[in-house]
Amino acid sequence: MHILPASAIKELQDALGPKGWSMEADILATHNAEARGKFAGDAGMVLYPANTDEVAKCVAICATHGIAIVPQGGNTGRCGGAVANAAEVILNLKRMNRIIDIDARDFTATVEAGAILQTLQEAALDRDLIFPLSLGSEGTCQIGGNLATNAGGLNVIRYGNTRDLVLGLEVVLPDGSVWNGLSKLRKDNTGYDLRDLFIGAEGTLGIITKASLKLFPKPRHVATAWVAVPGPNAALDLLALARRESGDAIAAFELICGFAHDMTVAHLPGLSAPLAAPSDWYVMIELTSSRPKDDLNEVLSDLLEAALEAGLASDAALAQSEAQRANLWAIREGIPEAQGFEGGSIKHDVSVPVSRVPELLVRGMAAAGDLIPGIRPCPFGHVGDGNIHFNFTQPVEMEKQAFLDCWETLNRLIHDIVADLGGSISAEHGIGKLKLDELARYASPEKMKLLRVIKDAIDPDGMLNPGKIVK
Incomplete structure (x- = not known):
């Protein structure tokens, strides 16, 4: 049963009209569900404003009644932020x-x-442009959620995180007022950059309602390859070679361990291994160019030949068709789904300086193996920007729940190593509820104090997404 004041419910219903709210159990269940199943929401009402004015009215009504608001986009987040x-x-x-x-x-x-x-993305393509943010959940996630979590994704090495793609925002503040910073300016030095306060804030400072975003020319040429490498150190040397030899045309550079590749090809229908011989490590490279006369296949072919001669690669497959390219991407993007077929998995979204990725992997896998003998490391991710999804799959002979009960202990091992390497415990998924205590543990006292000061200054009554990022 809901515990909201009847008077507040009536005011919200009147402000939004019959299409603007729901208290039906089935509908609420979808909004109260959390993507990983680690948290269960219990909200008794969901609001669906149709415009900024209605958002502002909702916020003002809730502020008057002392009701906190949890902003929610496509509800695809990984840290319980919604x-x-x-x-x-x-x-x-x-x-x-x-x-x-x-x-x-x-x-x-x-x-x-x-x-x-x-x-x-499709609207931009219709104008021969691209919006380069690309995520596994792009068919359901909303732009507001991408902004609120400063989403990363597959093209960060070329275009940056979501923050780097934003020019301006419109934001409803905790008292119901509206800050109109919906600018298209690329240069504006008039005081503090308020826009950046709200990007990555997970709806704790304001509710983003509109955004001005950067677009880029649509690539005319794409070249994609799957490469077997001796290990993460060779992958970094290959990355440096690829950046130099391609004129920094790299759009994606993904590191995939052999276990991740093997299980994905085995469990997901329609996929085929790109290379005949197995390898402990692979990288997927994609080059793009919007110039009309670039021959990226030739560039990538020459690059791979040089890598083979230098011992940075043992084998490689250059996609010769869109179907082959799609197969490579399906392997990479299918890893999280495939993990479910192998039992429980404990996941980490971490980043370190690019040069320290090999050390992270060596130390992390050794520590995890000492803690849980037989554990199956499943690291993969955006090695070009230092973001590794450092996942672990349960040992074959271990019960799933017994493995998942080790989550916090394994987290501490990996996060301690990440911190020692000057890294971050959250590379692209945010803090939410999941990493609230972890942020307080690893951030400096000065940072936590500043985060608290900012929250108290903008949302002194704690009405927006309480219990996320800071307590």
């Missing part, structure tokens, strides 16, 4: 899904926060 309790309401922006403008001269898109990432 989980609400019974005393809170969920505010979902799915009705605010317009692509307001695609400007091919400014190379910008202006969108509402509820727009689906894939919808924006």
Whole structure:
């Protein structure tokens, strides 16, 4: 049963109309569910505002009644950042899904926060442009959620994180007022950069309602290869070689361990191994160019030949068709799904300086093996920007729950190593509820103090997404 004041419910219903809210159990169940199943929400009401004015009215009503709001996009997050309790309401922006403008001269898109990432990607392609943010959940995640978590994804090495793709924002503040920073300016030194306060803040400082985003020319040429490498050190040397020899045309450079490759090809239908001989480590390289006369296949072929001669690779397959390229990407993107077929998995979204990725992997796998004999490391990810999804699969003979009970202990081992290497315990998934205590443990006292000061200054009553990032 909900515990919200009846008067507040009535005011919210009147402000939004019959399509703007729900208290039905089946609908609430989808919003209270959490992607990994680690948390269970208990909100008794979800709000669906249709425009910024309605968002502002909802926030003002909730502020008057002392009701906290949990903003929610596509609910695809991995850290419990959109989980609400019974005393809170969920505010979902799915009705605010317009692509307001695609400007091919400014190379910008202006969108509402509820727009689906894939919808924006397709709208940009229709104008011979791209929005380069690319995630496994792009068919369901919303732009507002991408902004709120500063999502990373597959193209960070070339285009940066979500933060690097944003020009301006419109944000509803905790008292219901609206900050209009929806600028297309690429240079603006008029005081503090307020935009950056809200990107990555997980809805704890304000509710992003619109954004001005950067677009780029659509690549005319793409070349993709799957490469067997001796190990992570060779992968980094290959990355350096590829950056130099391609003129920094790398759009993606992904490291995949042999176990991740093997289980994905084995469990997911329609996939085929790119290379005949197995390897303990692979990288997937993709080059792109918007120049009309580039022959990236030749560039990548020459690069791979040089890598083979230098001992940085033992074998390689250059995609010769879109179907072959799709197969390579399906292997890479299918790893999280394939892990489910092998039992329980304990996952880490961490980053270290690129040069220290090999040390992270060596130390982390050794420590995990000492803690849980027979554990199966499954590291993969964006080695080009230092972000490794350092996952572990349960030993074959171990019970799933017994393995999952080791989650916190294994977290501590890996996060201690990450901290020792000058890294981050959250590379691209955020903090949410999952890493709240971990952030407090690993961040400096000065950082935690500043985070608290900012939260208290902008949201002194703690009305927006309480219990996320800072307690």
